[in-house]
Amino acid sequence: MATFFGEVVVAPSRAGLDEEEEAQDESPEDSEIRRELQAKRAVQIQWSAAEPSGCSRLVVAIGRNAAAFLSSFILDSVCWEVVGVVKLWNEWCRTSSTTNILPTDSFCLFYRLISDPTVLLCQCSCYVAEDQQFQWLEKVFGCMQKEGLQVTILSTCPVADYKTQESTLTLASPFLKALKTKEFQEQVCCPLLEQPNIVRDLPAA
């Protein structure tokens, strides 16, 4: 596409970038750099004791708002103990490695209810990049049994992203919407998310 000054630029496309040029002619140095970068972006999970194999309920809060909700209303140092931490790095954030986490830090921690160790909470306020989402998923759910496990995911999206017939300005926000799998038989406390709205990123994964 030609611009005002005559130079040709690639038009941005919803389909993403063309990868054909990148895939060919990779020198050994480039491969090495790519491998190192992939290793740096690897998601690591550390459990303080054994891996949580007998989990019956898992609540995952993704994003700062959801994490803050858990901190304000659910978590406290009497009933909950930290049992795991996820460490990752990407261009947007690095998870904090200190033990005294501030609300403004990026972190991803797992808590267990002391009175019922089968209940786990995950607070994930760091941004998990596209290529790390699948890894995160596999590492976290890989060590849990799927039978009898109920997972609840809490997340937030901007109201401006919500598609509806009227303008979003007239909506009474904030409001709750839900998505659920066929297997979830209990009552949902809010209306289901209508088409054409979708959920992206880690909550979707």
Added chain:
Amino acid sequence: LLQPAVSVGNVGQLAIDLVISTLDMTKVGYFYTDCLVPMVGNNPYATAEENSTELSINAEVYWLPSKKLVVLQIRSPFIKNKYRPFCEALLSWVKGSRCARVVVLSSSHAYQRDDEQLLGTPLRYLLTPDLEKAVGGLMQELNWKEMEKVAAYPGISDTDKVLHIPGGGITKLLFTESCSKGIQMAVLLKFCSEGDNIPDAFVLVNYLNEWLQLVKSEVNSSSQWKIPSSWRLLFGSGLPPALF
């Protein structure tokens, strides 16, 4: 197997939406893959309250036994460096499930056309050698135009001609891999630009219909296709009245 490539204007994907919605195809499975950006939503082809709550994700497979048709729909972009792994996994599935032929719906940047391509139909096709033997004659009868090859180094007259599909996403990779693996594959693509690509999707799906005859062709070329409910509000929510 009918599938889209995630390409400029998402035309292939929109056309596939029309096919699935019109033929009321049944979902039979999905691809669990790390190659596509995750997304989830409720049933995009819902027609009533009852069938609107089924979850839908980024790569799902639909089936219509009466036409021996399997359709793969891809709903999100590829993650960087994942084109090749996805193509390999897909083609090995195609071979393993003994699928007879694959049709890929795609598109290419309209602004990259040369002078000759600017005239005439914006639709093109490609056939792998194995499929050429079977349907090459039919393409001649339908008066379809094959995608032209371009010079590897434009401006230099003596160079080899290569296949170039700018904005086509995985189309070229799928096609070249299918050629070398002996898979019968056809690519149907349209030259277009980003924007409201719904008309492009109708043109592409009618082009496909000329060959596969999935629905009865009618004079009014868009009325035989059913628009899915998820196409509502494609360009955002309603406008605030205070704007005026």
